Amino acid sequence: MPFLNRHHGYELIEEANCVQEVYSKNRNEVEFTIIGYRRSLKTQFYNIFCFMLLGIPHLIFESFPKLKALRFSKCALETAEILLVIDNHGQPTLIEMETQSICLLLDLPTNVRYFNYRHTKFIWQPIQRRFVTVDELLSSSTLDELLENTYGLNESEYKIRYDIYGPNKIEVEIKSYWTLLVEEVLNLFYAFQAFSVILWLVDEYMLYAICIILLTIFSSITSLIQTRKQSEALHDLVESSKCHNVSVLRKSPKSKPDIIKIEPVDLVPGDLIVLPPANFILPCDVVLLTGQCIVNESVLTGESVPVTKTALHSGSELYDPETHKRHTLFAGTHMIQTRFYGGENVFARVVRTGFSTTKGSLVKSILFPTPVGLKFYKDSLKFVFFLFTIAVTGMAYCLYLYISRNADLKDIIVRTLDIVTIVVPPALPAAMTVGILYSQERLKKIGIFCISPPRINVCGRVKIACFDKTGTLTDDGLDMSYVIPSKDQQFLDPVTDVSTLDTNSEFVQAMATCHSLTTVDGVLCGDPLDMSVFDFTQWEMEEPGANENARYDMLAPTVVKPPKHSIEKITEPENFEVPFEIGIIRQFPFSSTLQCMSVIAKSLQKHHMVAYTKGAPEKIRGMCKPETLPHDYDVKLAEFTARGYRVIAVAYKNLSGKFSWKDAQKVKRDVIEQDLNFLGLLIMQNPLKVETAPVISTLRSANIRTVMITGDNILTAISVAYDCGMLRSHDDVFVLTASDDDVNTRFMLERTGLNRSTENVVINFDSRHHHIAVDGRTWSKLKYCYPEAVPDLLVKSTIFARFQPDQKAEVVTHLQELDYIVSMVGDGANDCGVRLMLYLVCREKNAAECITNDSEKKNMLNVDSVES
Ligand SMILES: Nc1ncnc2c1ncn2[C@@H]1O[C@H](COP(=O)(O)OP(=O)(O)OP(=O)(O)O)[C@@H](O)[C@H]1O
Numbered sequence: 001m002p003f004l005n006r007h008h009g010y011e012l013i014e015e016a017n018c019v020q021e022v023y024s025k026n027r028n029e030v031e032f033t034i035i036g037y038r039r040s041l042k043t044q045f046y047n048i049f050c051f052m053l054l055g056i057p058h059l060i061f062e063s064f065p066k067l068k069a070l071r072f073s074k075c076a077l078e079t080a081e082i083l084l085v086i087d088n089h090g091q092p093t094l095i096e097m098e099t100q101s102i103c104l105l106l107d108l109p110t111n112v113r114y115f116n117y118r119h120t121k122f123i124w125q126p127i128q129r130r131f132v133t134v135d136e137l138l139s140s141s142t143l144d145e146l147l148e149n150t151y152g153l154n155e156s157e158y159k160i161r162y163d164i165y166g167p168n169k170i171e172v173e174i175k176s177y178w179t180l181l182v183e184e185v186l187n188l189f190y191a192f193q194a195f196s197v198i199l200w201l202v203d204e205y206m207l208y209a210i211c212i213i214l215l216t217i218f219s220s221i222t223s224l225i226q227t228r229k230q231s232e233a234l235h236d237l238v239e240s241s242k243c244h245n246v247s248v249l250r251k252s253p254k255s256k257p258d259i260i261k262i263e264p265v266d267l268v269p270g271d272l273i274v275l276p277p278a279n280f281i282l283p284c285d286v287v288l289l290t291g292q293c294i295v296n297e298s299v300l301t302g303e304s305v306p307v308t309k310t311a312l313h314s315g316s317e318l319y320d321p322e323t324h325k326r327h328t329l330f331a332g333t334h335m336i337q338t339r340f341y342g343g344e345n346v347f348a349r350v351v352r353t354g355f356s357t358t359k360g361s362l363v364k365s366i367l368f369p370t371p372v373g374l375k376f377y378k379d380s381l382k383f384v385f386f387l388f389t390i391a392v393t394g395m396a397y398c399l400y401l402y403i404s405r406n407a408d409l410k411d412i413i414v415r416t417l418d419i420v421t422i423v424v425p426p427a428l429p430a431a432m433t434v435g436i437l438y439s440q441e442r443l444k445k446i447g448i449f450c451i452s453p454p455r456i457n458v459c460g461r462v463k464i465a466c467f468d469k470t471g472t473l474t475d476d477g478l479d480m481s482y483v484i485p486s487k488d489q490q491f492l493d494p495v496t497d498v499s500t501l502d503t504n505s506e507f508v509q510a511m512a513t514c515h516s517l518t519t520v521d522g523v524l525c526g527d528p529l530d531m532s533v534f535d536f537t538q539w540e541m542e543e544p545g546a547n548e549n550a551r552y553d554m555l556a557p558t559v560v561k562p563p564k565h566s567i568e569k570i571t572e573p574e575n576f577e578v579p580f581e582i583g584i585i586r587q588f589p590f591s592s593t594l595q596c597m598s599v600i601a602k603s604l605q606k607h608h609m610v611a612y613t614k615g616a617p618e619k620i621r622g623m624c625k626p627e628t629l630p631h632d633y634d635v636k637l638a639e640f641t642a643r644g645y646r647v648i649a650v651a652y653k654n655l656s657g658k659f660s661w662k663d664a665q666k667v668k669r670d671v672i673e674q675d676l677n678f679l680g681l682l683i684m685q686n687p688l689k690v691e692t693a694p695v696i697s698t699l700r701s702a703n704i705r706t707v708m709i710t711g712d713n714i715l716t717a718i719s720v721a722y723d724c725g726m727l728r729s730h731d732d733v734f735v736l737t738a739s740d741d742d743v744n745t746r747f748m749l750e751r752t753g754l755n756r757s758t759e760n761v762v763i764n765f766d767s768r769h770h771h772i773a774v775d776g777r778t779w780s781k782l783k784y785c786y787p788e789a790v791p792d793l794l795v796k797s798t799i800f801a802r803f804q805p806d807q808k809a810e811v812v813t814h815l816q817e818l819d820y821i822v823s824m825v826g827d828g829a830n831d832c833g834v835r836l837m838l839y840l841v842c843r844e845k846n847a848a849e850c851i852t853n854d855s856e857k858k859n860m861l862n863v864d865s866v867e868s
Contacts, residue, residue: 036080
């Protein structure tokens with residue numbers, strides 16, 4: 001044993017033996033530290049001491065949990081009976097080690113030592129001499145490994161996995177009132193309060209004592225009821241998404257694999273399940289092996305647009321639920337429909353169960369939020385301690401005076417102790433609890449729910465409110481205003497009526513095919529932008545097959561066709577024999593990071609496939625052959641975006657005649673999204689929500705700075721900011737842009753805005769009427785070239801446009817680093833990064849998260865505080 005030395009019967013401990021640091025998934029930071037302890041003589045002494053002093057030391061130790069471990073002796077993790085786990089916020093938890101007998105798998109010993117920390121199981125690995133999670137223990141699988149073994153697990157494999165992973169359940173414990181009372185109410189401050197009240201009663205100081213008793217009883221009871229209600233609500237929420245029995249494939253020694261029905265709690269990672277045709281709540285995270293599924297993931301993302309999940313492709317890379325989320329169905333999400341593959345079962349492999357699932361992680365982050373170590377609380381504790389030292393001095397002087405004047409013993413005790421109750425305010429915690437409860441009730445009345453009431457205090461200190469644009473400041477719906485086709489590097493006149501366009505043109509066909517729409521119960525649904533583009537074309541969509549659920553076959557894909565009247569007008573068709581239909585062979589769904597989407601389509605009229613792409617004009621420009629772009633591309637784009645329109649560019653490319661159906665399934669996205677031919681622009685209107693302007697005005701009058709962080713075009717964003725009052729008509733906006741060269745990048749500030757005039761105006765950093773707008777590309781370059789300029793930029797910037805989801809999160813964290821308390825209002829999807837980030841930031845910096853339901857869509861309001 002290299003680390004553990006035994007010397008004359010004593011255990012010589014090296015620090016490395018007793019402590020293990022557990023890193024976060026991306027290994028950037030220590031998530032928590034595990035320290036080993038065992039019971040010793042110290043523990044016996046402590047118990048006797050506690051017994052003799054009527055449990056008072058226990059109360060003190062409970063209030064200062066780090067002291068709890070002092071009653072045990074430090075020892076090597078290998079022999080530890082008790083573990084002290086300290087998270088990255090310094091919150092300690094004492095956990096008993098447990099032992100479990102498991103059959104041998106890989107190198108696992110039969111008797112396994114383990115502990116559960118915040119619903120995650122850690123197993124002691126004697127070979128590595130450290131604790132590992134069960135996921136680490138059974139190393140992750142490659143895509144090929146997940147795809148092979150189509151027989152399911154056999155009985156013994158299943159049993160081993162069940163022993164290791166445990167049941168597939170996310171259970172939120174509802175604590176009894178008694179436990180809550182012990183945990184929340186019986187702390188040192190309340191003990192001090194009890195002491196003060198007894199003292200006042202002895203001193204016949206009745207009225208005030210009774211007031212304090214009543215206030216404390218009231219605040220404790222209401223706080224208990226609230227906490228209990230919250231844990232009941234969370235419990236019910238988790239329970240509400242429970243699903244029915246699941247069909248699982250089990251390898252049988254003699255015959256063909258059996259499909260058996262089991263309870264969802266009995267599922268283990270590796271199980272092969274058969275997805276039912278429709279309406280199914282996923283019991284765990286699974287990866288799709290065959291067919292397709294349409295899923296509503298709004299429980300996780302807040303976005304109620306159905307998402308299509310496709311079967312996993314083969315590959316030697318390791319499976320990762322985040323990277324392969326297009327093939328992963330997450331626990332708790334609603335599977336609307338499966339699409340059968342040649343009439344066969346749709347199979348999925350279980351990859352994560354219970355609290356390891358995405359839903360489990362979300363529940364864990366609610367169950368174990370960041371401790372509210374606000375500076376306010378820390379300062380108040382310091383203040384109380386300071387008062388206490390004054391009180392002790394006062395007490396000593398009092399004692400001296402009373403003794404020197406031969407006072408009565410009762411008087412000496414009462415008067416001396418009373419000094420502490422005069423100096424230290426005993427009603428402080430009760431008064432604060434009542435304040436928070438009252439605020440919570442008021443917020444509820446206006447439809448704001450808060451999952452962590454103590455954080456309400458932070459809201460009063462919010463200095464900056466960040467808003468996402470589309471769907472948050474503006475409506476979800478989009479109205480197609482016109483389309484501007486392009487021909488021979490020239491923009492043609494805007495068109496408002498699609499019937500004036502040639503149905504056989506690539507432009508119309510791109511609009512009709514380049515989307516991720518789907519039909520659920522005969523109703524077309526999907527991204528609102530895709531819906532309005534498709535509606536504009538007046539084409540029809542058909543997903544072939546008689547029965548909705550039993551129809552999907554890769555050779556007969558989704559088909560779009562023009563309305564009958566326009567087929568008659570089709571010019572120069574290559575082949576009149578076959579019907580005019582276009583099949584969508586493959587979709588590359590919209591990605592906020594790429595800001596575009598593509599499809600590969602095949603018209604029955606043509607002998608080759610065509611790739612269509614649509615997306616942000618700035619992105620599409622880079623993907624197109626320069627000789628196909630109109631010379632006034634940027635001018636036209638600026639013309640429409642400056643008027644607040646949402647502009648989408650469309651492009652296409654013909655694929656070679658040899659490009660087969662198989663190639664279409666295998667081809668990489670970046671191969672498709674290059675060397676495109678530009679087709680034209682789609683101009684859409686995205687009106688403001690009615691409540692936007694009044695909310696911005698209220699925030700302005702409360703002296704809270706408002707900022708827009710959007711994925712949309714910078715000029716569209718500026719225009720919307722003027723419309724909603726974030727910028728006022730007399731405000732000037734300076735757009736910061738970086739030159740394209742990577743070596744000597746130059747940064748320019750160019751004036752824009754409503755009252756833009758020709759004369760030069762220099763930005764004045766002290767003026768409230770001068771604002772900066774910056775796009776994601778410039779932001780990245782500035783951060784790289786001049787990181788020292790970022791704070792100045794943040795202080796003056798009102799518009800952050802063309803920002804990718806991770807950049808949105810960066811802005812929020814950088815603002816926090818400048819000691820701003822920031823709130824972020826978004827509508828899910830690309831703000832999820834911010835939301836999830838904030839969850840992480842919350843963990844670090846005591847953020848508060850409130851969820852508002854004041855609009856139909858549940859907006860997320862994240863309030864974060866920085867310890868200044
Ligand atoms: N369905 C879509 N197909 C193609 N391109 C799209 C689609 N939806 C959005 N885009 C383009 O991608 C850009 C980025 O979209 P993203 O959803 O990240 O942000 P946004 O909706 O523009 O703004 P916000 O961040 O304020 O919600 C959009 O501005 C638009 O140009």
